Amino acid sequence: MAPKNNDLNTQTWLEKYGDYLFSYALLKVKDSHLAEDLVQETFLAAITAANSFSSQSSIRTWLTGILKHKISDHFRRQGREVLIDDLVDQNETNSLDIFFKANGGWINKPDAFPSPEAALQQQEFWKIFQQCLAGLKPKQAEVFLAKEIHGMSNADICNDFTLSSTNVWVIMHRARLSLSNCLKINWKN
């Protein structure tokens, strides 16, 4: 399949993928200066490696792959046991058992969200939202960021992540259940 956005014009990379890569890195390293540096390193490495770009993947996927290695290198330098494997889903089980009982009923019943508008005005809420996103499974975090926060269309998500639309529904459903659960536990207004 021909990749989408397959442009090796490095001038456009920063505008097109910079914010996405930055927000992804920030979820992992939780330090914005470090995240900026990792994005820069990623682009520089990508320029060097541009010849080896395989048109099997999209530019965004390729850049994200380089970024993951940079993040993993960073953790290794710190002596932390977070290796590349932790940034990629090993065997993503899509079981919904942590959310639903065998009869399909809720395990943790969703509450009505208390005054949503007020929440969005508070710094504390955004801190918790960020933590909840960071707690998602790798693939869920990537798809949720791309789709909901950076506004990527369903069609582009399918192409870019090589997912069927059914895969995307499943990933989004799980991400939303996790986020909703996480906010319920951590956001006390």
Add this chain to the structure above:
Amino acid sequence: MLNCKQASQLASRAMDEKLSFWERAALKVHLFLCRNCTNFTQQLNFLREASRRSRFNRNFQLTAKAKQRIASAMKSKQDGN
């Protein structure tokens, strides 16, 4: 009759695309009878709104300064190549 697991799946999918007539009808009936799933549906809308706004939050966007710095680093890298 849908259970909550199925209803939550449909409610999530409805955020991204139009459901079929029967799916919509089944979901509507379930939501009419189920407070929990109605709450979940509200949360879905809330998550959408929070995500939409967070796009312009500093956690999800490079600052202009950082962009400039990265752009010039990329440029000198390319000129060097």
